[in-house]
Amino acid sequence: MTTLYPYLLIFISIGLARLAYLFISGDVLSPQIPDHSVTTHCYKSIRTLSWDLSHAECFTVLDEKFHHVFVDDKTHDTVKDTRTGYVYPGLWDGHGHLIQYGESLDSVSLFGADSMDEVKRRLVEYKTTRSEQGTSEQWLRGVGWDQAHFDGKWPTSSDLEIGENFKDLYAMLDRVDVHCIWVSDKVLELLPLPLPDVPGGEIPAKGVFCDNAMDLVLEHYPKPNKARKLQFVKNAMAELNKLGIVGIHDAGVVPKDLKIYEKLSSGDHWSVRVNAMIECDFRNTFCPEAVEKLSTPNGKFHVSSVKLFADGALGSWGSAMIEPYSDKPSSSGSLLVNATTLSKVTNEWALAGYQVNIHAIGDLANRLAIDAFEAALKSLCPHTTPHECQTQHRFRIEHAQIIHPDDQRRMLELGIIPSIQPTHATSDMGYAESRLGQQRTKDEAYRMRSLLPLHPILGSDFPVEPASIFEGIYAAITRRSPRTGLDPSGDKTGWYPEETLTLEQALQGFTFNPAYGAFLEGKAGVIKMGAYADWIVLDEPLESMDPESLRNVAVRETWVGGKRVFRRPG
Ligand SMILES: *[C@@H]1O[C@H](CO)[C@@H](O)[C@H](O)[C@H]1NC(C)=O
Numbered sequence: 001m002t003t004l005y006p007y008l009l010i011f012i013s014i015g016l017a018r019l020a021y022l023f024i025s026g027d028v029l030s031p032q033i034p035d036h037s038v039t040t041h042c043y044k045s046i047r048t049l050s051w052d053l054s055h056a057e058c059f060t061v062l063d064e065k066f067h068h069v070f071v072d073d074k075t076h077d078t079v080k081d082t083r084t085g086y087v088y089p090g091l092w093d094g095h096g097h098l099i100q101y102g103e104s105l106d107s108v109s110l111f112g113a114d115s116m117d118e119v120k121r122r123l124v125e126y127k128t129t130r131s132e133q134g135t136s137e138q139w140l141r142g143v144g145w146d147q148a149h150f151d152g153k154w155p156t157s158s159d160l161e162i163g164e165n166f167k168d169l170y171a172m173l174d175r176v177d178v179h180c181i182w183v184s185d186k187v188l189e190l191l192p193l194p195l196p197d198v199p200g201g202e203i204p205a206k207g208v209f210c211d212n213a214m215d216l217v218l219e220h221y222p223k224p225n226k227a228r229k230l231q232f233v234k235n236a237m238a239e240l241n242k243l244g245i246v247g248i249h250d251a252g253v254v255p256k257d258l259k260i261y262e263k264l265s266s267g268d269h270w271s272v273r274v275n276a277m278i279e280c281d282f283r284n285t286f287c288p289e290a291v292e293k294l295s296t297p298n299g300k301f302h303v304s305s306v307k308l309f310a311d312g313a314l315g316s317w318g319s320a321m322i323e324p325y326s327d328k329p330s331s332s333g334s335l336l337v338n339a340t341t342l343s344k345v346t347n348e349w350a351l352a353g354y355q356v357n358i359h360a361i362g363d364l365a366n367r368l369a370i371d372a373f374e375a376a377l378k379s380l381c382p383h384t385t386p387h388e389c390q391t392q393h394r395f396r397i398e399h400a401q402i403i404h405p406d407d408q409r410r411m412l413e414l415g416i417i418p419s420i421q422p423t424h425a426t427s428d429m430g431y432a433e434s435r436l437g438q439q440r441t442k443d444e445a446y447r448m449r450s451l452l453p454l455h456p457i458l459g460s461d462f463p464v465e466p467a468s469i470f471e472g473i474y475a476a477i478t479r480r481s482p483r484t485g486l487d488p489s490g491d492k493t494g495w496y497p498e499e500t501l502t503l504e505q506a507l508q509g510f511t512f513n514p515a516y517g518a519f520l521e522g523k524a525g526v527i528k529m530g531a532y533a534d535w536i537v538l539d540e541p542l543e544s545m546d547p548e549s550l551r552n553v554a555v556r557e558t559w560v561g562g563k564r565v566f567r568r569p570g
């Protein structure tokens with residue numbers, strides 16, 4: 001029945017002449033058609049990720065949504081042979097940070113700089129084109145240095161005294177893993193002396209601050225003003241579109257920025273759909289008066305969830321563990337909030353109708369998040385099972401990195417959604433086992449396949465990791481670093497390969513699952529009638545690619561709401 005019906009509709013809505021044209025051109029009709037007309041798009045093949053019709057060849061778009069999706073068995077094969085491109089639903093990143101990503105794009109890249117001289121050369125070159133950077137209001141930013149390239153010697157603030165141009169310059173450069181920053185003398189002058197000891201932090205050289213010690217500097221970092229934020233959003237969205245990304249979950253947006261987003265979301269540059277998680281000005285509080293649930297009529301901006309924070313990160317021993325760290329027996333990390341408050345705030349937001357998403361890395365943090373969700377589900381729905389209640393509330397755990405086996409079972413029972421970053425696993429795999437010990441790593445850490453029944457939402461946490469979803473897919477299906485292609489032993493076995501996902505499962509994690517996790521199922525992450533007309537065009541089908549080349553896929557076109565927002569040059 002999928003064959004005749006769409007043809008009738010095209011016939012009625014665009015007329016016979018157009019229909020004839022479609023069959024001849026085989027590709028995209030004129031992009032100049034006004035809003036309420038139907039456009040038809042045909043490709044070599046279309047993966048819809050829909051259960052109705054999994055593979056199609058054409059679809060029509062009406063009012064920024066997919067209209068009819070169909071297999072074209074009327075057109076001559078010779079015409080079909082001229083069609084190009086393999087289509088997938090537009091990709092979603094389930095956890096990223098939009099403004100910070102835009103900010104990271106506005107910085108000098110020090111990745112791969114293999115000597116101090118090279119670092120200096122890049123800084124000088126960057127400063128020549130960006131003369132406005134380096135003032136007290138707008139520090140010069142960079143990212144990607146690694147002291148391994150400086151003969152293992154830490155850099156110092158004096159290394160940033162590179163001639164006249166760099167005198168009195170405010171500069172802050174992130175280490176390749178963003179766990180240390182290297183700052184200039186001018187920034188150091190802002191700090192109190194003597195510098196205090198910071199638990200979980202280190203100052204390995206004059207001007208270098210690692211992990212929690214970074215807070216000493218970040219406290220003085222000038223927050224970008226509104227004009228710069230607008231620029232960050234614009235640049236970030238353009239870059240995300242290049243990567244085939246049509247939607248993101250912004251994992252923590254303060255009320256002031258939600259207002260900015262709402263305004264921007266009706267404009268031309270807003271080319272990525274955003275599902276924003278509210279972050280109150282004071283973390284882990286209830287601030288309903290400052291925000292509102294909303295979905296803009298154009299479907300480009302949604303607010304229905306809140307972000308809470310249970311703990312910190314594993315790298316800096318900041319994640320809250322049930323048992324002490326294996327490589328630091330004096331510590332089991334720390335909670336950012338106690339169990340009572342976490343449960344109370346979760347319940348308050350849930351009662352007010354919001355989805356609650358808790359950042360939890362360590363197994364203690366994950367346990368308390370599940371406790372809070374379970375209690376909330378029981379009080380919200382006294383007459384149904386917590387699992388049924390969860391299908392309405394869709395509570396999520398952001399990162400869900402280290403989870404005790406008992407709690408994995410509880411998550412599965414309750415249906416708590418894990419929001420996972422496959423590249424965090426491959427970035428952390430080098431040190432995770434020393435932090436956690438072998439048994440705990442094996443039983444608890446960076447599960448993916450074990451959590452599959454929960455339809456994990458996948459993401460990158462950009463700018464902490466590269467925003468490329470293809471790197472995320474690669475990490476998920478190989479459990480190897482997308483940068484090196486290797487696991488921690490330098491092999492190709494993959495790190496705990498029993499936790500790999502299939503390509504299909506990874507794709508679901510970047511399409512359907514984030515749609516469900518944002519209450520947008522049927523509207524996003526799928527090509528079917530009524531869904532947002534968001535799609536990407538690739539040169540080859542992902543399924544037939546060598547997994548090694550998956551990490552470097554270059555998207556040919558990205559479409560959002562029936563509009564092409566990116567086309568690869570050349
Ligand atoms: C939990 O934290 C809150 C807020 O900081 C505090 O008022 C309360 O006493 C703490 N409760 C417990 C049991 O420590």
Ligand SMILES: [Zn+2]
Pocket residue numbers: 095096097251461
């Ligand atoms: Zn994050």
